[in-house]
Amino acid sequence: MPGDPTAPDMTTQPRPVYVIGAGPGGLAVAAALRARGVRAVVVEKADEVGASWRRHYDRLHLHTTRRLSALPGLAVPRRFGRWVSRDDVVRYLEKYAEFHELELVTGVEVTRIEPAPEGEDGWTLHATGGRVLSAAAVVVATGFNHTPALPDWPGRDTYGGPLLHAADYRNPRPYAGQDVLVVGVGNTGAEIAVDLAEGGAARVRLAVRTAPHIVRRSTAGWPAQRTGILVRRLPVRLVDRLGALVARASVPDLSAYGLPRPTTGLYSRVKQGSIPVQDVGLIDAVRSGKVEPVAAVDSFDGAEVVLADGSRITPDAVVAATGYRRALEGLVGHLGVLDERGRPRTHGARTPGQARGLYFTGFTNPISGMFREMARDAEKIAKAVARQTARQTAR
Numbered sequence: 001m002p003g004d005p006t007a008p009d010m011t012t013q014p015r016p017v018y019v020i021g022a023g024p025g026g027l028a029v030a031a032a033l034r035a036r037g038v039r040a041v042v043v044e045k046a047d048e049v050g051a052s053w054r055r056h057y058d059r060l061h062l063h064t065t066r067r068l069s070a071l072p073g074l075a076v077p078r079r080f081g082r083w084v085s086r087d088d089v090v091r092y093l094e095k096y097a098e099f100h101e102l103e104l105v106t107g108v109e110v111t112r113i114e115p116a117p118e119g120e121d122g123w124t125l126h127a128t129g130g131r132v133l134s135a136a137a138v139v140v141a142t143g144f145n146h147t148p149a150l151p152d153w154p155g156r157d158t159y160g161g162p163l164l165h166a167a168d169y170r171n172p173r174p175y176a177g178q179d180v181l182v183v184g185v186g187n188t189g190a191e192i193a194v195d196l197a198e199g200g201a202a203r204v205r206l207a208v209r210t211a212p213h214i215v216r217r218s219t220a221g222w223p224a225q226r227t228g229i230l231v232r233r234l235p236v237r238l239v240d241r242l243g244a245l246v247a248r249a250s251v252p253d254l255s256a257y258g259l260p261r262p263t264t265g266l267y268s269r270v271k272q273g274s275i276p277v278q279d280v281g282l283i284d285a286v287r288s289g290k291v292e293p294v295a296a297v298d299s300f301d302g303a304e305v306v307l308a309d310g311s312r313i314t315p316d317a318v319v320a321a322t323g324y325r326r327a328l329e330g331l332v333g334h335l336g337v338l339d340e341r342g343r344p345r346t347h348g349a350r351t352p353g354q355a356r357g358l359y360f361t362g363f364t365n366p367i368s369g370m371f372r373e374m375a376r377d378a379e380k381i382a383k384a385v386a387r388q389t390a391r392q393t394a395r
């Protein structure tokens with residue numbers, strides 16, 4: 001840790017481990033590597049750490065608890081409260097990089113990763129400005145939510161009003177008095193719909209393709225995240241059954257308002273990639289009519305949005321909370337390390353057989369919270385890399 005006189009001299013290590021991305025995932029790995037005496041350099045395309053969090057909407061708070069969201073070697077300050085605000089997440093990440101004295105290169109985007117030339121171990125990174133970097137190992141931490149995904153709805157370009165991705169939504173002010181359609185009911189869509197309804201929009205509709213599982217963020221002081229941690233290793237069918245029981249006891253039936261209980265179990269849905277929606281006001285907003293669930297968006301036709309049930313509506317603005325792509329193809333797609341959905345086949349301490357020394361963190365969406373899992377993966381990756389670099393040095 002910083003200032004430790006017994007720490008190994010990392011400046012003498014020939015090639016660093018490069019960590020791509022200075023979000024929580026990358027910073028956590030860099031700190032864990034440094035704690036093991038491995039020199040890590042974080043390369044970040046933005047000008048500052050925590051770029052993704054700086055861009056999130058104003059109202060956002062972590063829905064995972066402060067304690068269960070801490071990264072290795074530094075607690076999240078108690079004064080940030082149980083549910084940490086967006087600005088405090090950014091403050092924590094800035095402090096984290098400073099506290100661990102992380103080596104950061106900002107304003108540089110890594111564009112492609114190649115194996116080192118024949119006969120050499122490691123990797124070659126190509127980066128903006130014609131930079132070529134030689135790495136003992138690489139950790140890709142470029143984010144699960146890398147590139148906003150906007151569906152290619154037929155007629156999308158004929159729509160005259162503002163049509164923006166949730167990544168570009170900040171707060172409800174520009175929509176005061178307007179009729180707004182939010183598309184997609186993940187955590188982001190649900191919260192933006194509530195934000196708009198509470199923030200003065202005249203009408204808010206929420207287009208729902210698949211009814212979500214809704215859970216209380218906390219019940220009698222017990223956070224939903226803790227339940228997620230406890231059940232994550234149990235059989236999927238058992239957790240599905242438990243989830244249904246808990247939902248019946250704690251979440252009202254919203255079928256009459258257009259939000260029926262889902263037919264696929266909660267954990268089955270998590271395994272398919274969609275985590276439950278934590279209630280930060282959606283249930284009340286739907287019951288009071290402030291947020292109206294409607295059918296999924298089918299297409300656009302001039303000022304009209306055509307819904308899957310055939311109805312047509314004419315919102316003043318559309319906010320598409322339709323998710324993100326990993327966008328890893330350009331970086332590592334040629335290495336055969338991605339699955340058919342474009343996600344890394346390995347994560348944490350495991351590296352692909354044909355790409356030893358290439359690690360990924362932050363590309364799963366676990367029920368137990370991503371900050372927590374990235375913190376745990378950071379330690380595992382650091383241990384594996386330390387072992388690998390020690391072997392390389394011994395040769």
Ligand SMILES: Cc1cc2nc3c(=O)[nH]c(=O)nc-3n(C[C@H](O)[C@H](O)[C@H](O)COP(=O)(O)OP(=O)(O)OC[C@H]3O[C@@H](n4cnc5c(N)ncnc54)[C@H](O)[C@@H]3O)c2cc1C
Nearest residue numbers: 021023024025045052062063064109110142143362370371
């Ligand atoms: C709205 C929202 C709310 C969330 N809330 C929670 C929560 O409450 N609890 C929780 O545990 N998780 C939450 N998550 C999920 C997850 O924890 C966050 O997305 C988190 O920021 C992921 O960290 P990361 O480091 O993997 O990615 P990011 O934070 O996205 O960081 C990736 C970094 O890599 C940089 N980068 C990308 N490509 C390159 C490149 N080629 N070269 C150089 N730099 C590059 C980016 O600029 C960025 O700074 C939330 C996600 C979203 C979108």
